[in-house]
Amino acid sequence: MSELDSTTAPVAAVAAPIPSDVEVIDLTGLTDSSESDDERDIDEDEEGSGSDDGSEGSEIEITLNADTRAQLQTAIATVSETRLRHLLRCLVETEVHVEALLTRELITLQRGTQAVVPRWEACLNCDQEFDINTFREETECVFHPGELLPSDTALLEWDTSAYGPMDTLSNRKEYPDSFAWTCCDNDGNTTGCVKAAHQPAVPRKRKRVDE
Known part of the structure; x- marks a missing residue:
């Protein structure tokens, strides 16, 4: 035999024939499981982003109408x-x-x-809200300057052991005719007995001229 030249190209490998009794499984359509799991996690994170804040998650486009x-x-x-x-x-x-x-x-x-x-104040006497820069009228506020207390007749008829104390806010609302104002003796259904201008609940101090 002659000696082989060192520059001779390598011979390509020839695949051996597959025996007829061996099952062939196609893996070409599969991807790495860990990679697909990571991709699903990323997708879920992107879909869930902003869901912690209810205002962002509920943003939808609404057409204004009646x-x-x-x-x-x-x-x-x-x-x-x-x-x-x-x-x-x-x-x-x-x-x-x-x-x-x-x-x-x-x-x-x-x-x-x-x-x-602030433009709006609550009246000290009637609790009604009013604009402090509108001109005050002497009859705009109607109120009772006295206290609303149980009437003597109602106290005699009230069973404290069965119903508890009579002089409560809920009883004043539910049984106004059983209470009377100390300023005019009228019952709790009547409107105020005094008319005056609104007074702010928290009087504002005027600045001194020299300040």
């Missing part, structure tokens, strides 16, 4: 005071036009001092 306006009025009437105040604060901080509208509605300049103050 139905949505009616439902909005219902929501405003029934939503908690805490949530409503939080929503207003967020809108004031992010929407300039909302801030301007609410400032006009809720803020004013106090007469005399020109100090920036």
